[in-house]
Amino acid sequence: MAEAEQKEQKLKLYANPICPFAQRAWLALEIKKVPYEYVYCDLKNKQDFFTETYQKALGAAEGSDGKVPIIKATDGKIITESTIVARYVDYVYSDETKYGPPLLPKDAFERAAVEIMIDWFGDSGWLRFHYGTLMQCDKEKADASVVDWKKKWGLLNERLKQFSDKGLYLGDNKVSLFDIVAYPFFERLITIQHYAKYEILDKWMEEFPRVKSWYNTMQELEAVKKIKQKDEFFINGYKSYRERGEAAYKKEQEQKAAAAKDDK
């Protein structure tokens, strides 16, 4: 088969390295060593191929012109939504001799436990705390939010002990869909550390040793190391989020000052 044809047959991943959701799909592909072609999508200036592909994608949000990740499977089917893409990859590339163990374990109880963790992570409001802390320039409000977020860290710390007291959720290096779904946000904690000045990666993590063990184990995975971005890349990439937070804070302060003036 000609090389051009071979390229055509490869799975295409439409993504952007800044995006934690895209990283879920990217990790799934790398961990399972699925051959793929990475198609870079500009999130600020969306290229036509990006928006056109998104429009055709199963799961496309009605109110969006383009989100990553998207995959175009070898049979031409186009699918979006990060967790669904990861599930799809895991389901289709199921030959263990080629692609390794599944991200949803074979054991029914372990499988249920992984599903529980995925749902819990989503329902816990983790992302709201993550982005909220990144963007909150009012120190008092940020500190209060951190108190609440740390409660979730505490719950995560306990839940991670289900199968093992160290390593990934299932123990050791046994990667599951939960690890893939959660990890990208931990890789971006450096942005909160940088902009909001919380020592998350050292002092804070020390308070949650089981989480720390999970995080460190993820960082040692070949696939994770391969696609990891530099701290500076994330810090730069999330600058605009912080700036939005600063603008909101400034507006709040101005409104407060105006209100105080009216009261006099």
Add this chain to the structure above:
Amino acid sequence: MAEAKEDQIKFYSNKICPFGMRAWLTLEVKKIPYEFIHCDLKDKQDFFKEAYAKALGHAEDNAGKVPIILHKGKYIAESSIVARYLDYVFSDEDKYGPSILPKDAFQRAAVEIMVAWFGDSGWLKFHYGILMNANPDDQAKSVVDWKKKWKTLNDRLGEFCDKGTYLPNNQVSLFEICAFPFFERLCTLEHYCKLEIYSKWMDEFPRVKSWYEALLENEGFKKCLSKQEFLIDGYKGYREKA
């Protein structure tokens, strides 16, 4: 071959609960043998609280929620997870019928998308929000916003076929299991909020109507339906809070 006693499902639930119904529907649709153990949600029995405390997935800050199942000595909570677990374990198609997560990878992804969309759409917040808010202006606004979601659902249901279940051939999927219980309980909104949902409202969304009516005819679903009076009475407490 007689199944080991340990293999039988003990199902802890309460017929009023839509989350409990997700697990119940799965059991009935797949004809999985089980024992229904009624749990009092107002006056939680000790056996209920003990089962919940041991259950995989139990919420740290809650004394007891349904559904819970006990299988092979392990307790598992959380409605969607219980449904997935049952589907995965009882996978012999000759005995239990087709899986609620289809074999075809694209259809399977589509079902997962619908399940996730239903959760993220805020459907439940609209449902309970309208039930529990007696302010007519708030209700009117919520209805307008909720109907946008109904429209999306109406469109998305058209992915594979133009009537019946989401998947072709009236094949029940995890999406039907997750969503249907809330549609059964629309009678409480009809009653308390004076909304003609099953008639006028559903006529605006014919694909949804077709979906709902197909499920009312499903043998497994029929086994789990409650009388409207039971549901209306059961949700009185929610309305009274309004």
